[in-house]
Amino acid sequence: MSETKYILYDKIILRFGFLARHVKYNIVYNVKPFDCALKLYLKIPSGNKKVLGVIDDSKSDTVAIQNIKGKCEIIFELIRYTSGSSLIINNFFISIGTTPILFYINNNPSKQSLSYNTNLIFRKEYTTEQKQKIKEITDDIIVYDENNKLTDELQNILSNCNISRQSSFEKQSFIYTMAIAKTNNHLYHIIDQVGKLGIPVITNHKSDYPNVIYVSNWSTESIIDKILFVANNHNRFIDKIKESVMNYVNNEVRTNHVLFVPVWGRHHILKKCLDSLKKQKNSECFCVCSNQDDIDFVEAQGVQYINFINQPLGDKFQSGIEFAKIYYSKSVIICGSDDYLSDDYVEEINKYLDSYDLIGKRNWIIHDIKSDIMYKLKYNHPIVKDCWGNPTDTYDMLYDTNNMGFSLKICKTFPFMIGSGRVIKCEFLNKINWSVYLAAFKTLDTLSLYYLIISGAKYISIDDDKFNVCSVKDDGEMMTSIDDILNSKNVTNYT
Numbered sequence: 001m002s003e004t005k006y007i008l009y010d011k012i013i014l015r016f017g018f019l020a021r022h023v024k025y026n027i028v029y030n031v032k033p034f035d036c037a038l039k040l041y042l043k044i045p046s047g048n049k050k051v052l053g054v055i056d057d058s059k060s061d062t063v064a065i066q067n068i069k070g071k072c073e074i075i076f077e078l079i080r081y082t083s084g085s086s087l088i089i090n091n092f093f094i095s096i097g098t099t100p101i102l103f104y105i106n107n108n109p110s111k112q113s114l115s116y117n118t119n120l121i122f123r124k125e126y127t128t129e130q131k132q133k134i135k136e137i138t139d140d141i142i143v144y145d146e147n148n149k150l151t152d153e154l155q156n157i158l159s160n161c162n163i164s165r166q167s168s169f170e171k172q173s174f175i176y177t178m179a180i181a182k183t184n185n186h187l188y189h190i191i192d193q194v195g196k197l198g199i200p201v202i203t204n205h206k207s208d209y210p211n212v213i214y215v216s217n218w219s220t221e222s223i224i225d226k227i228l229f230v231a232n233n234h235n236r237f238i239d240k241i242k243e244s245v246m247n248y249v250n251n252e253v254r255t256n257h258v259l260f261v262p263v264w265g266r267h268h269i270l271k272k273c274l275d276s277l278k279k280q281k282n283s284e285c286f287c288v289c290s291n292q293d294d295i296d297f298v299e300a301q302g303v304q305y306i307n308f309i310n311q312p313l314g315d316k317f318q319s320g321i322e323f324a325k326i327y328y329s330k331s332v333i334i335c336g337s338d339d340y341l342s343d344d345y346v347e348e349i350n351k352y353l354d355s356y357d358l359i360g361k362r363n364w365i366i367h368d369i370k371s372d373i374m375y376k377l378k379y380n381h382p383i384v385k386d387c388w389g390n391p392t393d394t395y396d397m398l399y400d401t402n403n404m405g406f407s408l409k410i411c412k413t414f415p416f417m418i419g420s421g422r423v424i425k426c427e428f429l430n431k432i433n434w435s436v437y438l439a440a441f442k443t444l445d446t447l448s449l450y451y452l453i454i455s456g457a458k459y460i461s462i463d464d465d466k467f468n469v470c471s472v473k474d475d476g477e478m479m480t481s482i483d484d485i486l487n488s489k490n491v492t493n494y495t
Contacts, residue, residue, distance in 0.1 A: 003121070004120075004121045004122075004123055005123075011077055011078045011079070012075055012078075013078050013122075014076040014089075014118075015075050016074040017071060017072065017074075018074075019070070020072050021069065022096050023066055024064060024066045024096070025094055025095065025096060025101075026063070026094070026096075027052065027062065027094055028091070029060070029089065029092045030059075031055050031061075031089055031090075032058045032087070033056065033057070033058075034086045034087070035084070035085035035086070036080055036081040036082070037055065037080040037081075038077060038079060038087070039051060039077045039079050040052045040077075041075055042068075042072060042073070043072065044070070049075075076089075078122070080438050081122045082217075082439060083122065083221055083222070084121065084217070084221070085121075086121045086122065087120045087122070089117060089118050090115075090117050091115040091116075092117070093116065178199060178200050178201070178202065178230045178231070178234070180201075180202045180227070181205070182203065187205050188207075191205075191207055191209050192209070194211070195241065195245035196246065197242070198237075198238030198242040198245075199211065200213055200241065200326075204218045209248060210244035210245055210247075210248055210325055211244075211245055211326065213226050213229070213230060213322065214433045216435070229308070229319065232306070232307045233306040233307060234323075234326070237304075237326060240326055240327065244326055247328045252328075254328060254427075255282060256282045256283060257283045257284075257330055257331045257333060257346050258285065258324045258329040258332055258333070259277050259280065259283055259284070259346075260286050260287065260320040260321075260323070260324055260332070260335070261273060261277070261288070261320075261334075261335050262287075262313070262320060262337065263288060263305075264290060264294065264310055265293075266337060266338060267294075269338045269474070270297070270298075270338075272472065273335060273337055273340045274303050275340070276340035276343070277335060277340075277341065278302075278303070279343045280345060280347075282347075283346050284329070285303060285304070286304040286305055286323070286324075287306075289306070290307070290308060290316065295307065306320070314437040314439050314447075317334065317436075317448075318435070318437040318439075321424075321434055321435075321436045325429070329426055330353060330425070330426060331350075331423045331424060331425050332423070332424050332426060332429065333346070333349070333421065334419065335420050335421060335469075336471065339421070339469055339470065339472070340469075340472070341421060341468075341470075342467045342470075345421065345467045345468075345469075348467040349423050349467075352460060352462075353423070353425055356425070356457075356458050356459060357425045357428035357457040357459065358422070358423070358424055358453075358458070358459040360421060360423065360449075360460075361418050361462050361463075361468070361469055362378055362417055362462060363376065363378040363465070364378075364418050364420075364468060364471060365377070365468055366471045366472075366473055367473065368473050369472060369473065369474050378463065379416040379417065379418070417461040418445070419444070421469040422445075424457075431455075432452075436448050436451065438451075
């Protein structure tokens with residue numbers, strides 16, 4: 001029998017505890033993941049963790065662990081998933097030799113001592129705030145469906161909304177807030193007409209129109225996610241959508257750039273970041289915020305924002321990419337909230353956009369404000385070399401490829417680039433339906449870079465001091481600490 005596991009903030013899905021008194025234990029498991037990846041690691045009494053393996057495809061394995069004593073845990077941690085992905089675990093057990101031992105499951109004593117079996121399905125869990133947001137959508141939503149009906153589940157969730165079902169477009173005397181449109185013969189006309197009114201369209205149709213929000217999986221859950229996304233954000237940008245759709249229809253030359261920043265606290269550093277973005281020429285910027293304090297701070301800086309949950313972080317980054325589509329810009333640039341750009345950054349990057357789809361820096365500066373030291377750093381490895389402890393074959397399995405579709409010799413000539421300040425050309429984003437980031441919790445810079453390369457992006461990693469990204473580090477919470485960076489074998493300090 002399948003068990004549904006809701007994932008939003010807690011990425012640890014199973015804990016197996018046992019008391020270690022012998023020199024050697026065997027961990028035996030048969031795992032079949034579908035559309036997800038897991039990390040299996042051992043946590044010992046001191047709190048230290050040892051990674052036992054990354055599981056990306058069907059796998060049967062035995063792992064031996066030695067020289068441990070005390071209460072230990074074997075932990076299954078979800079590192080990548082899509083909503084609806086599943087995991088089957090058969091005959092998991094811990095043994096001394098061939099004798100199974102009693103263990104604890106998620107810190108509760110097991111009623112069985114032989115093995116553990118489960119079939120999990122992963123879905124996103126809507127928070128109370130999100131559910132309330134759905135109920136608060138009282139504006140009209142147009143639904144265009146070739147079958148002219150909604151599923152019962154979607155109808156129940158949207159029961160408080162005013163829903164107008166139509167199978168073809170007819171101009172209305174009032175403005176709707178969004179449209180949900182499944183592929184049909186009238187769709188281009190629908191997208192064009194409602195776009196000129198500033199209305200976004202949620203659809204499974206691939207379109208370059210700035211008002212299109214693409215849904216790859218036409219399911220109730222995916223549609224609801226996009227409805228929340230639009231209701232929380234797009235309806236505040238009607239004029240921008242109108243302007244961009246008209247520019248698209250008239251085939252205007254893309255000249256501006258849009259920068260976005262995922263935000264989580266650290267306002268004293270964020271201010272310096274936003275000040276640097278506001279200085280960029282021919283650019284607009286916005287922040288992706290996850291709490292009211294961040295929204296209030298960003299608004300006080302005169303910067304626009306959108307609202308999105310903070311975890312999984314990959315979803316938060318992806319929301320920024322998708323929202324940037326409404327700007328009809330030449331490129332999208334992501335910037336970390338603890339980073340700032342040199343004043344001419346966008347101006348210099350623009351020189352490369354006629355020749356490349358993806359541009360980033362190989363070198364950057366770190367300012368350790370605690371000791372007031374500036375470090376000049378540079379990545380010194382190609383993409384195919386181990387990146388922050390994650391072997392390349394992991395990405396080959398994630399994306400069902402081998403060496404990114406290139407020969408290994410060519411792969412070794414691609415130098416890695418930093419995530420902040422990374423620039424993606426909008427014409428290329430249209431080709432990949434504005435999908436860049438996985439619903440993962442970490443290694444997003446590496447995963448997204450790998451995906452963009454295998455998707456065919458023409459790519460350059462720039463080693464140039466004429467313009468720079470500076471990362472500000474202190475004792476606050478950060479994705480990668482300064483010690484981890486300085487001690488990495490993948491980074492060269494060239495000061």
